[in-house]
Amino acid sequence: MKDELLATAARSLAAAVASAARGGHLDEPLPADSMPGGAPPTVREGARGAAYDLAFVPHTLSGRPLDDDPPAAKDADLLGDDPGGALSALAERAVAAVRAHEDPASTTHLSYGDLPAQYYVRDITGYYGVLALDVCAVTGEEPPEDLVEGLWEHLLPFAEDWRVIGVFGPRVEVADDAPLLDRLRGLTGRRP
Secondary structure, three states: OOOHHHHHHHHHHHHHHHHHHHHOOOOOOOHHOOOOOOOOOEHHHHHHHHHHHHHHHHHHOOOOOOOOOOOOOOOOOOOOOOOHHHHHHHHHHHHHHHHHHOOOOOEEEEEEEEHHHHHHHHHHHHHHHHHHHHHHHHOOOOOOHHHHHHHHHHHHOOHHHHHOOOOOOOOOOOOOOOOOHHHHHHHHHOOO
């Protein structure tokens, strides 16, 4: 499983949220094109969802159903007074669980169905990475280059599948020679 990109994505998200907290951006909405078909959440709401999801990674990789002794209540505030620090700690535990997981074909039980662990890790890697890009768009900071390069390679094979199920909006056409970040944003249905 590609745990290095997962680590980069989760750590980049934690750093972006920490920057948003320092800059007073937590209650600003994520970019409008980050939520196809609906109103975008705020940075804090996006971070809260990611924190809850990160808390579930070890649980999910164990093969247990979501409702079997969940690690956190959906309405629990896992971010506390230090959203970036809380996400960072949750990210490290999640990455450690992925690295320790030995069977990429084992079944994970998710709200949208059962998936082999390798596809679950693929999906959460994309989720955390794209959310990091969205938070960086709010703060006006450039996301880390290794995240942009890794996400481009990671998402390219299945971006259209995600578009079909509504995760990404319509592709935004960008020149082939545009910076990779702009092409990545276009691939994920976001305006550069």
